[in-house]
Amino acid sequence: RFENMASISLDERDWLERNFEEEEIHATIKACAPDKAPDGLFFKRHGIKKGAIELKDYRPISLIGSVYKLTAKILAERLKSAIGKLVSGYQNAFVKGRQISDAVLIANEVLDWKQKSGDAGLFKLDIEKAFDKLNWAYLFTILRRMGFGNRWTRWIKYSLTTVKYSVLINGGPVGFFSPQKGLRQGDPLSPFLFILAMEGLGKMLQKACQLQWIEGFKVGSPTGNNVTVSHLLYADDTLLFCGADRSQVIKLNLILHIFEAVCRLHTNMSKSTTYPVNSVQNLVELAGIMCCNIGSFPTTYLGLPLGVNFKGKEIWSGIIEKFEKRLATWQMQYLSFGGRVTLINSVMDSIPTYHMSLFPIPAKVLEKLNRMRRNFLWEGNSKDHNFHLVKWAKVTQPKSQGGCGYGTEDIGLWKEVIKAKHGELTHWSTNVSADAYGVGLWKSISKLWPDFAGNVTFRVGNGSHIKFWKDIWLGDTTLGEEFPSLHLIAAEPNSTIASNRSDDIWDLRFRRNLNDWELNDIFALFAKLQPFSFSPQEPDRLKWGNSRKGHYTVKEGYHSLCSRNSMIDKWSWKHIWKTKLPTKVICFSWTALHNSCLSQDNISKRKFQLVNRCYFCHKHTESVNHLLLHCPAASDLWNMFCCFFGLSWVMPFSVRDALERWSSRDVDKAIKTLPSMFFGSSCEKLSPRFFSPYKIVRRAGPLAYELELPASSKVHLIFHVSLLHSAHGQQVVIAPAPLPLIEDWNSPYLLPTFLRIDGSKKLVLLLWNC
Known part of the structure; x- marks a missing residue:
């Protein structure tokens, strides 16, 4: 039985x-x-x-x-x-x-x-x-x-x-x-x-x-x-x-x-x-x-x-071996930069996750795994050493903060075991064990409590576990910090909320009678406490401060640590990562936003001796901002876009400013992606050895076509010359003529030309006048 x-x-x-x-x-x-x-x-x-x-x-x-x-x-x-x-x-x-x-x-x-x-x-x-x-x-x-x-x-x-x-x-x-x-x-x-x-x-x-x-x-x-x-x-x-x-x-x-x-x-x-x-x-x-x-x-x-020393490196040998096997397979293939970004995000970052759910990863093991990821991202299957354009610290930030997004219960048997072994410091945390047996996993996990506690507030239920003076439960700071003079004379500085109430009224106790100059503080404290309501049947709970629902998740904790260790980036990077553009284009736009493309000024920073001069205008030094914004060739194309959309435009100083202003305009989502499309398609290689003016227009075409803009839109799609040979049997008529929207267009670099396919669509072909 x-x-x-x-x-x-x-x-x-x-x-x-x-x-x-x-x-x-x-x-x-x-x-x-x-x-x-x-x-x-x-x-x-x-x-x-x-x-x-x-x-x-x-x-x-x-x-x-x-x-x-x-x-x-x-x-x-x-x-x-x-x-x-x-x-x-x-x-x-x-x-x-x-x-x-x-x-x-x-x-x-x-x-x-x-x-x-x-x-x-x-x-x-x-x-x-x-x-x-x-x-x-x-x-x-x-x-x-x-x-x-x-x-x-x-x-x-x-x-x-x-x-x-x-x-x-x-x-x-x-x-x-x-x-x-x-x-x-x-x-x-x-x-x-x-x-x-x-x-x-x-x-x-x-x-x-x-x-x-x-x-x-x-x-x-x-x-x-x-x-x-x-x-x-x-x-x-x-x-x-x-x-x-x-x-x-x-x-x-x-x-x-x-x-x-x-x-x-x-x-x-x-x-x-x-x-x-x-x-x-x-x-x-x-x-x-x-x-x-x-x-x-x-x-x-x-x-x-x-039964292993969790600080040892031997438990991570299997993870390193899995990394090496994956890389050996991928390095035999010719993968684009965007493809490598996807593989690192979806495959490599998930390999050590199960081990890291409990075991702290040693610094040397983490350094080795990062080196393998970093080399694969920037070098691919190349046996030569390639430039690492963006610092790894920036790459590993969440996408919302400008990186690629790489990751560097009340009742339960586990809680009973931990409490019995280490002792309970508060209802929310255990004692810091220094005894001989305190070498288990929990000792390492409990070291994270200060980081965790700094991001939580308390949701008061019956008040039996929340400290009245020392926990953040009413406002943005503790009552001890807000009323330090009263906290110093409190009879029990570590008392809970429930112990300071009697018969549903506040019953605060102090070691001595209050002085006249302390009356204002006590009046202010009671005024703050008066409207507060309790839920006697509910237990006290922790509320994760950075979450809308107050629930802690690993994702929320990771983002909190990343934001603490880096400068807060107010610009929304989703305008880059959430667009429906090819991954390669998104990755180039991300690199350009970090001002890390291989322009001549960035190459010279890597101790290469060369004459820094723009390949197009031959007048200015070549930088990322110049090539994509301020060079006459790029400026003419930007002005062409603005004429299409009927927008007034003052060219910003940097690529970052340009994308920020363009994304803030009240236009269709597809139109907001055009700057990224232009950057990624026109500047695959910033070095003059790989860069030609014709390539800008030739590569911009299919990307614009993938946007599938509505026929009623004022946007004229940009097609490349190969359209003449891939019209699926349709008759193509080329009719050179000035565009109605830009009758006064006069550019030494661009020549607008109409394309008609079966008389049903108007397309624009931008040819370089060179």
């Missing part, structure tokens, strides 16, 4: 078993991924073991029909809302609010404590084909013990018993048969049903700890705040914590055999491992009782290091 099993209430049971509603079905269909049923192909590959010989090497795959899949998804969404109440904190998979990193953090912190307090054993188990062997009778028993009704149980039974399998022999199916156990692969319900079934093992282990059959790992003071961790489950990834005692291991082995007999989940001991904690003299004997392998620390759990 499973005792102390959590159960749902009668109201929750009725809610789970209610009839299906049209809105619920519609929402479920909308929530399906685009490539999944009911309107897509979702089957990609069959589950087959490499080198399969026997039937057991093949994984049964359920090709689920659309109607059943929608039904199962609705039931899974309902079950998801109740499963957090039914599953203990020792399980972290498929429960809202719990993360895979929680299990790794708990395992490392518990192991770190045990390594300083005595010998023990840790067992990492492999459950063989967990989904395929689960006993249905056991599952239905668990559901009934958790309070699920008959109707819900019938629904689950129907979803399991209607499956039929067939075996392919010589390429064709040979009959059908029904399974007697197991869960469907690919069924939305299966993960939730499995963790409910694993809750039985958890209750057996907890009962064994209560009966002192096994010890588990006890964290914290023996006489004070402590918590015992006997196991950690993440789906079928299982860790068991036990004392290094023969009798305990025998009883642990007995529990596993009883659980296997009840639910048919077999533990493959040939793939399971025992790890000694400290010096275990009888390790071989303990491994023989369990019939498992012997391992040693460091090892891995859920893909992250376990």
